[in-house]
Amino acid sequence: MSNKIKLNLFDLKSKENLQNIHFFFKTKINKWFDAKGLPKSEFFEYRNCPLCDEKSSNEVFAIEGFSYHKCIACESLYTKPHLIDGVLDELYSDGTYQHYQDSLVKSGSGLRKGVLEQRKFKQLQQMFSQEKLTLLDVGCGGGTFLEVCHENGWKVEGIDPSPDSTNSKNIKVQHGDFNQIKFDKKFDVISFWGVLEHLSNPIAALKKASQMLNKSGMIVFEVPSADCFLSEYLNKTTFSPTRYIESGRHNIFFSKKVINNISQRYGLSIEFIESNGLDIQTILLEEFSPEITEKIINMQDTINNLMLGDHYRVFLRKK
Numbered sequence: 001m002s003n004k005i006k007l008n009l010f011d012l013k014s015k016e017n018l019q020n021i022h023f024f025f026k027t028k029i030n031k032w033f034d035a036k037g038l039p040k041s042e043f044f045e046y047r048n049c050p051l052c053d054e055k056s057s058n059e060v061f062a063i064e065g066f067s068y069h070k071c072i073a074c075e076s077l078y079t080k081p082h083l084i085d086g087v088l089d090e091l092y093s094d095g096t097y098q099h100y101q102d103s104l105v106k107s108g109s110g111l112r113k114g115v116l117e118q119r120k121f122k123q124l125q126q127m128f129s130q131e132k133l134t135l136l137d138v139g140c141g142g143g144t145f146l147e148v149c150h151e152n153g154w155k156v157e158g159i160d161p162s163p164d165s166t167n168s169k170n171i172k173v174q175h176g177d178f179n180q181i182k183f184d185k186k187f188d189v190i191s192f193w194g195v196l197e198h199l200s201n202p203i204a205a206l207k208k209a210s211q212m213l214n215k216s217g218m219i220v221f222e223v224p225s226a227d228c229f230l231s232e233y234l235n236k237t238t239f240s241p242t243r244y245i246e247s248g249r250h251n252i253f254f255s256k257k258v259i260n261n262i263s264q265r266y267g268l269s270i271e272f273i274e275s276n277g278l279d280i281q282t283i284l285l286e287e288f289s290p291e292i293t294e295k296i297i298n299m300q301d302t303i304n305n306l307m308l309g310d311h312y313r314v315f316l317r318k319k
């Protein structure tokens, strides 16, 4: 397996950009809550666990008015009540969010394409005997993962809800909702990088993807973990992190248990799972100093090796 990257969060995203985007949301979301800070019913609704449909859950932490619950059955975390579909869209409409998001992504774009996307490509390539694969990247955004796979000879296409997502001449990208669009072909790989946690129904997307795979094809996804060091830390403190939680945007945090359940449900097997977190630098954001970078990165590497990093990367194979 391709070696893990010991990543410095601040090579990827600047402290200032992380704080700007966090502050932007903090100030914009006030109107969703009443004078006591409780969610207003016109913006929120109650639901069962979005991953297993269990009704019962317990609050594990509350951040910026949002309450995060752990499902008693599958151990995932989700916002309860959760923001009604469409409410968030208004925040995106004036372009401020996009401005912050662009600067956030831009600062680390060389590292992203040259190192991180390369590793994703290599990890997948190693799992197949044939060299030229077909790929659908769901939520392809700026398209850097598609470009890397395309440059390596794969036949790739993408789909993304944003009309501002990639418009490369060589790569087909459809703009729309994956769950709504009909595909008349199958793929060797369907990827969801940082996508499922944003959806109101990630299960429908995974089910659909499992039916669109070639024989021995794979679904790969990266999602925030419900089992991580950072979530346990949030349970014990009143800390409000600039990443991982992303109030209103990240609605679902996957447990290892539910990943097992989902793969069984749709005839998939877990080929490989790893944890890729940036828990420590996220906690130390304000106090972080460059002199301790090496120590922090080594601590984080240890946390990741214990499978306690704040994101899971999961490779599921069609049986």
Ligand SMILES: [Zn+2]
Pocket: 049, 050, 051, 052, 053, 054, 071, 072, 073, 074, 075, 076
């Ligand atoms: Zn559940």
